[in-house]
Amino acid sequence: MQIHITPALKAEAKALSFYYGGAVQALNAISLGLADRHATALIGPSGCGKTTFLRCLNRMHDLYPGNRYAGSVVLYPEGVNIVDHTIDPIEIRMRVGMVFQKPNPFPTSIYENVAYGLRIRGSMARYEMDAVVEQSLKDAALWPEVKDRLRELAYNLSGGQQQRLCIARALATGPEMLLFDEPTSALDPTATARIEELVTELKQRVTIVIVTHNMQQAARVSDYTAFMYEGALVECDRTEKIFTNPSNKLTEEYVTGRFG
């Protein structure tokens, strides 16, 4: 199978397989390039392995016992294999941020939520931290709504605002790649539109990988779309090609809504 990606790659999965609990195979030899400073959408029916693949990219699977990777995911520019067990997953997570399906702010203030990533990295001057927090909230298009209430509990924000706060929290540490795991599935259409806008802006400077159930969303925000089915990659191409003229019959059936 051919992958038509012309820009430089930020990361590249090479024959990546993944096993839950050491036995259940969830990914089967995935080879997929992720274009630098572009958005790649992962689509496919429930249980096809999209989220599993996404969580390989920041080694989230290492949190639970028995999980096992095979193959490699090379992170550029230095070409390190991020699923190699000799690489500390914490090092990877410092470089690859993640936004979850359900907004999961910490039950602390808005400010502390954004500052936490900076705090765990070590001490930082107060004014410097203030500046990064402000910039991150601006980048997440949340600043005007929260600038007068930074000390308030994050839980007082609406669902959509909480999700943008989580994006600001991930942005604060300057990640090279940002993973979105169905970031709008718990949000209303207005909040969804704002997140999509935000993703479109962010992809100018961060590599974005977004898992979505919503095909219109994939079409709106991504440059490349990968279609997965039963733990395998079926097809990856430019988004307009996937949605207008896919090479694979299965992809066509899925994007036209005939199954899944």
Next chain:
Amino acid sequence: MSTDRERIRQRVIQRRRRDRLFAFAGLAVMVVASLVLLSLIGQLVYEGMGRVSWQFLTSYPSRFASQAGILSAWIGTILVMLLTALTAIPLGLGAAIYLEEYAPKNWMTDLIEINITNLAGVPSIVYGLMALGLLVYEFHLGQSFLTAGLTLAMLILPMVIIATREALRAVPPQIREAAFALGATKWQTVRDHVVPYSMGGILTGMILALSRAVGETAPLITVGALSFIAFLPHPPLTVEFPFLSTQWLFDAFTVMPIQMFNWVSRPQEEFHTNAAAAGVILLVMTLAMNGLAITVRARYRRRIHW
């Protein structure tokens, strides 16, 4: 058609009747239970309240019931509780955090878990015997405050561990994942998020465990509590450097329930009144601790709701 509807209505009426019957039975059980409890407390207060006075709180035990007091007993209770808390809380917290967050899940941790649950159900007198053998005879700590505090700490340690684990488990995994995804280590995640967010449950568990320890009598009799102490322990704070003294740890001790037990077992009626009065004070102490637990829980609940 109408007979059908009639039949359905009959059924509904019947089911409703059973519903009410159960509600009434439940109410009756609750009323009986609280009446028994209230009458016990009421009797205690009725008997003892007249004896509760400043003199009673500030006097040592005496051969004469009217001159006797609970000074050494309530100070003893507070000091023993302090020692119990200082030992059981750090140990329990550490063990719970390790078991919940760090320990691998295998047969070894399963075994430890089952044992901790069982230990919480071991009769307190057994702890007393163990403490007598280990702390008094083996470690030669004497029949002292230190022995008493450590004995009660052993007794409540399983409860503290279980309550803390329960509280830690209530923190949703999404919060842990949020911290890990930012590059936090396990320790940073536990210290900055998991423990602070479960503090309400942890504190509640600890206070409830301590309020159980306050009333314990059997294990302390076993390790040699005295019931007639007409002096106070050495003061823990001193005027000279280093301002803290550990001498009190090795002094002979008594606590409230021991004093009560002693008075109850005397033939004279007046001493029984003294016991009731001490009971009132002990009850107030326990209720205050429970009240504190409820306040703490309510305070943290208001702040954090998942």
